[in-house]
Structures are given as C-alpha cells and as structure tokens.
Amino acid sequence: MNTIFKRFVWIAFYTLLSKELKRIIRIWPQTILPSVITSSLYFIIFGNIIGKRIGSMGGFDYTMFVIPGLVMMSVITNSYVNVASSFFGSKFCGSIEEVLVAPVPEWVLLLSYVMGGVIRGMIVATLVMLVSMVFTSITVYSWSITVMVMLITAFIFSMTGFLNGLLASKFDDVNIIPTFILTPLSYLGGVFYSISALPPFWQKISYFNPVIYEISAFRFGILGYKDSIDIIYTLTVMIIIAVLLFVLCIKLLKLGKGLKT
Amino acid sequence: MAHMLTVNNLNKTYSNGIKALKGIDLTVKEGDFFALLGPNGAGKSTTIGIISSLVNKTSGKVTINGFDLDNNVYEAKRQIGIVPQEFNFNPFETVLDILMNQAGYYGVVMRQRRLLCEKYLKALGLWEKRNGIAKDLSGGMKRRMMIIRALVHQPPLLILDEPTAGVDTELRYFLWDFLRTMNREGTTIILTTHYLEEAEKMCRNIAIIDHGKIIQNTSMQNLLQQHNTERFFIDIQEKTETIPTLPGYKVSYAGSHSFEVKVSKGQSLNELFLHLEKQKLHVTGLRSEGNRLEELFLDMTAKH
Numbered sequence: 001m002n003t004i005f006k007r008f009v010w011i012a013f014y015t016l017l018s019k020e021l022k023r024i025i026r027i028w029p030q031t032i033l034p035s036v037i038t039s040s041l042y043f044i045i046f047g048n049i050i051g052k053r054i055g056s057m058g059g060f061d062y063t064m065f066v067i068p069g070l071v072m073m074s075v076i077t078n079s080y081v082n083v084a085s086s087f088f089g090s091k092f093c094g095s096i097e098e099v100l101v102a103p104v105p106e107w108v109l110l111l112s113y114v115m116g117g118v119i120r121g122m123i124v125a126t127l128v129m130l131v132s133m134v135f136t137s138i139t140v141y142s143w144s145i146t147v148m149v150m151l152i153t154a155f156i157f158s159m160t161g162f163l164n165g166l167l168a169s170k171f172d173d174v175n176i177i178p179t180f181i182l183t184p185l186s187y188l189g190g191v192f193y194s195i196s197a198l199p200p201f202w203q204k205i206s207y208f209n210p211v212i213y214e215i216s217a218f219r220f221g222i223l224g225y226k227d228s229i230d231i232i233y234t235l236t237v238m239i240i241i242a243v244l245l246f247v248l249c250i251k252l253l254k255l256g257k258g259l260k261t
Numbered sequence: 262m263a264h265m266l267t268v269n270n271l272n273k274t275y276s277n278g279i280k281a282l283k284g285i286d287l288t289v290k291e292g293d294f295f296a297l298l299g300p301n302g303a304g305k306s307t308t309i310g311i312i313s314s315l316v317n318k319t320s321g322k323v324t325i326n327g328f329d330l331d332n333n334v335y336e337a338k339r340q341i342g343i344v345p346q347e348f349n350f351n352p353f354e355t356v357l358d359i360l361m362n363q364a365g366y367y368g369v370v371m372r373q374r375r376l377l378c379e380k381y382l383k384a385l386g387l388w389e390k391r392n393g394i395a396k397d398l399s400g401g402m403k404r405r406m407m408i409i410r411a412l413v414h415q416p417p418l419l420i421l422d423e424p425t426a427g428v429d430t431e432l433r434y435f436l437w438d439f440l441r442t443m444n445r446e447g448t449t450i451i452l453t454t455h456y457l458e459e460a461e462k463m464c465r466n467i468a469i470i471d472h473g474k475i476i477q478n479t480s481m482q483n484l485l486q487q488h489n490t491e492r493f494f495i496d497i498q499e500k501t502e503t504i505p506t507l508p509g510y511k512v513s514y515a516g517s518h519s520f521e522v523k524v525s526k527g528q529s530l531n532e533l534f535l536h537l538e539k540q541k542l543h544v545t546g547l548r549s550e551g552n553r554l555e556e557l558f559l560d561m562t563a564k565h
Contacts, residue, residue, distance in 0.1 A: 005335070007368065008335075008367070008368025009368070011365055011368045011369070011370065012365060012366050012367075012368055014365070015361075015362050015365025015366060016362075016365075016366070019358075019362055022358075089351075090351070093349070093350070093351055093352060094345075094347060094348070094349030094350070095349060095350050095351040097315055097345065097349045098349070098350065098359075098362070098363055098366065098410070099366055100314060100315055101313045101314060101315065101338065101341070101343050102338060102363070102366035102367055103334070103335035103336070103338040103339050103366075103367065103368070104366050105335070255317075256317050260314075260315060260316055260317050261275060261276075261310075261316050261317070
C-alpha cells in the first residue's frame with residue numbers, strides 16, 4: 001500500500017468512524033441510556049432485594065457476583081445492536097451507496113462500523129461499572145484479562161451485528177436476533193448464576209452456549225472467580241472466532257451480498 | 262482525445278434470469294457531454310450501476326479514465342462522481358455533514374473539504390442551508406445537494422441519472438447552466454434523462470439503449486440529421502368534419518379546427534399552402550410540435 005493510498009484510507013476510516021460516533025452521541029437516549037437504566041434496575045432487584053436472600057455465590061456477595069454478567073450482557077447487546085441497526089439503517093435509506101461508490105476498501109468499511117459497536121459497548125460497560133459501584137465496591141482482579149475479554153467480546157458481537165445488518169432485508173430481521181437469540185443466551189449464559197451450580201446435565205447443555213465463555217472469562221478477570229471453563233482456551237477460541245467472522249464479513253462484502261444486485 | 266469511459270462487451274444477467282445488458286460497447290471521450298437514453302427498463306440504470314460499482318457485472322470490461330474497474334478499482338472509483346435518480350442520503354444528517362463525509366470517503370483532507378463544500382454550496386445556492394437537516398430540504402434542494410455531493414472530490418467524470426426529474430422549470434434551467442459551465446471547465450458529463458429536449462440542448466454525443474443493447478451511438482448532430490419528417494399543426498377558420506386531402510402529405514385529425522401534417526425533408530410548405538388555398542381553407546395558425554430527438558427516439562425504440 002503506497003503512502004498516498006494509506007493516507008486516503010486513514011481519512012476514509014476516520015470519517016466513517018466519526019460519523020458512527022456522532023450518531024451514537026446524537027441519539028444517546030436510545031444508545032447509551034437504556035442499558036444503564038436496565039442494569040441499575042437489575043442491581044436494585046437482583047443485587048439488593050433478592051440478592052440479600054440468596055447470600056453468596058462462588059464465595060462472593062451476590063451483588064458482586066452479578067456485576068460481571070450484567071456488564072458483559074450490556075457489552076454484547078450494545079455492540080451487536082449498534083452495528084446491526086446502524087448498518088441496516090444505512091442500507092434502508094440508501095446512504096450506504098455513498099460509501100460503496102467511493103474508493104473505500106471493504107475492510108475499512110467493516111472495521112469502522114465494528115469499531116463503532118466496540119466503542120459503544122465500552123462506553124456502556126464503563127457506565128454500568130460506575131453504577132455498580134453505587135451498590136458495592138469492587139477491586140478488579142486482572143485488568144488485562146478484563147479489558148481483553150471485553151474488547152474481543154465487543155468485537156465478535158459487533159461483527160455478528162454487521163452480518164445481521166448486511167443480510168437483513170427488513171427491520172424485523174434486525175430485531176429478531178437480539179430479542180429471540182441474544183437475550184435468552186445471555187440470561188442462560190451465567191449472568192445471574194455460576195454454571196458450577198447447575199446439575200451436571202444442564203452444565204453440559206450450557207457449554208453449547210457461546211455467551212457462557214465470555215461471561216465466565218470476564219468474571220474471572222474482575223473477581224478472580226474461576227468457573228469450570230479454561231480461560232486460556234476460551235480466549236484462544238474467542239480470537240479464532242473473531243478472525244473467522246472478520247474473514248467471512250470481508251468475503252460477503254467483496255461479493256456484494258445484501259448490497260449489490 | 263483520450264477516452265474517459267470505455268465499456269466493452271458488458272453483460273448483466275440478474276439472479277432471476279433477466280438479461281439486462283447484452284454485450285454493450287460504449288466510449289465516452291474526455292470533455293464530452295454525453296447522453297445515455299433509453300426507455301424504462303432498457304438497461305440505463307444497470308449500466309450506470311455497474312460503472313459506479315453498485316451492481317455486479319456478469320461479464321465485460323469497464324475502464325474509467327484509463328483505470329480498469331476490475332484491476333484498479335480504487336483509482337477507477339476516484340474518477341467518478343455519481344448523482345443517482347433516487348435520494349440516497351441519511352435524511353437526519355445536516356447538509357454539511359453529508360457533504361463533508363462524502364469528501365472524507367474519497368480521502369480529501371479536512372481543510373480542502375471545507376473549501377470545496379463552500380465553493381459548491383455557494384455555486385448551487387445552498388450555502389444558507391448548510392446546517393439544515395437534509396430531510397427538511399425541498400425536492401429541488403435535495404437534488405442540488407446530491408450534485409454537490411458528487412462533486413466534492415472533484416471527479417473528472419460526472420454521471421447524472423435523471424438530474425432534473427421533478428424539479429421546476431427555473432431550477433432546471435439553472436442546473437443546465439451549471440452543468441454546461443462544469444463541462445466547459447473540463448468535467449466529462451454523462452447524462453440520462455427522460456426530457457429529450459434536455460439531451461438535445463446539452464449533449465454533443467448520444468447513445469440509445471433498448472432491451473439491453475446499444476441501438477444508436479453517434480453525435481447528436483448526426484442523429485438529428487436522420488430526422489426526416491417534421492410535424493406541423495395547422496389551425497383553420499373552418500370547422501373540419503373530415504380530414505382535408507393534401508396530396509403527398511400525411512394528414513391526421515387534431516381537433517374541430519385543426520389538423521396535423523407530417524412534412525418530409527425536401528417537401529415544400531408553399532405547396533401545402535397552395536393545396537389549402539384550393540380547398541378554400543383559411544389558415545389561422547401554424548406551429549411545429551414535438552421535439553426532433555423525441556420523435557427519433559420513439560421511432561428507434563419502436564423498431565426494436
């Protein structure tokens with residue numbers, strides 16, 4: 001890649017990303033606020049009201065135990081929904097053609113939308129963490145694992161959101177997956193409980209839920225609580241999935257799937 | 262003169278089996294003002310879609326200002342500014358944001374972006390609206406904004422798909438002047454339009470596409486020379502119950518006090534008046550109706 005082309009690519013990336021960030025900020029009551037309010041309610045209900053009756057889980061106060069799960073659930077939902085709705089919105093009003101006719105490489109288009117999702121996920125995660133501090137105090141066990149898991153998770157779900165937006169042909173297609181797949185997977189992915197607490201049969205079933213790995217790894221990063229899931233193995237698989245999704249998205253973009261006739 | 266656009270044996274078959282383009286060959290010279298005409302569904306938009314990378318071609322080759330669209334896609338894309346027929350911008354963004362972003366996608370640096378946006382916003386009378394939300398603009402303003410959006414990276418080739426559709430006469434004349442100036446300053450322009458008068462007035466060369474094939478590709482002058490007949494409407498004082506017989510002329514009924522006469526090249530109008538005089542018909546008005554290009558266009562597309 002020559003220097004001039006590199007500069008053009010950087011300007012295009014910066015333009016697309018800043019457009020995404022402006023959108024997130026412009027409609028913050030839709031993009032930022034709902035997760036913070038929902039998480040606060042979870043902290044009040046599950047942490048304070050019900051949590052006091054539950055006592056401890058995995059050796060931790062229940063409020064403390066659910067924090068990583070709730071943060072990760074916010075990251076997953078926000079990064080996914082941000083990219084899926086923003087990209088499909090661009091397709092719907094035709095403004096994606098502005099980018100398609102321009103000399104913007106496919107990976108720049110993909111990366112800018114995905115980074116928008118990752119950043120929204122990070123903003124919401126930070127706010128949910130701050131809200132959680134109202135209810136309990138937390139000392140992060142491993143910042144490196146915490147940040148790494150959060151970033152890779154946001155990256156993976158931003159790309160799945162991109163795939164959804166790319167292949168969707170109507171708004172219903174964008175809403176179905178978060179409602180009927182993501183939310184149930186998150187609830188059953190150990191947000192509110194440790195999979196070690198499940199009977200052996202349900203434990204085995206749970207291992208088919210991809211969300212459980214992210215939540216367990218993140219909980220390890222924050223609390224140092226180790227479920228029956230291997231952290232190194234989980235991180236490796238997450239990185240492989242992220243790379244595969246990236247390659248798949250690029251391939252579909254090059255073919256013009258969902259964009260060109 | 263170098264070629265700004267070369268299209269060789271371009272074919273497009275959609276997934277439903279419809280063959281939209283059947284081996285199109287097209288050449289547009291640098292600095293040309295070129296009309297691409299055809300009836301609805303003829304393949305104009307598919308051709309433009311392929312040139313602007315919005316439609317995948319089945320086979321063929323497209324070269325833009327010397328850059329092959331397959332092998333040098335980014336440089337080829339940089340050569341084109343496209344004004345599509347449909348509004349395709351985010352209606353919730355401001356005019357300036359839309360334009361600044363578009364220039365950004367082409368790698369234009371921030372300072373230059375501002376200057377170019379200001380230049381074209383002022384030239385097309387939208388400077389006062391720069392901070393307005395796009396959805397609040399009138400139809401004509403949206404059309405002008407899309408023209409500016411196509412120009413903010415200063416492409417040598419501007420492709421306009423029905424740029425004056427739905428705009429009032431005053432704005433249409435304004436846009437014609439603007440495009441003529443752009444062309445004089447060196448921008449090659451390809452225009453598709455349903456207003457054939459527009460193509461006749463503005464364009465130097467023309468291609469007519471029908472059923473996915475180019476049926477005519479020549480200069481406007483050559484094409485218009487093929488025009489053999491002219492239609493005249495003659496108003497007379499007397500009420501016409503039957504169509505008057507005018508030997509050598511094709512006559513048809515056009516109202517109780519008027520009829521239409523087709524006069525071929527070389528036929529005399531004096532002779533026509535002599536026939537009318539003989540039949541004691543008093544002419545009160547004479548007008549030439551119809552656009553020459555329109556008649557040729559209808560004639561050619563009807564044959565295919």
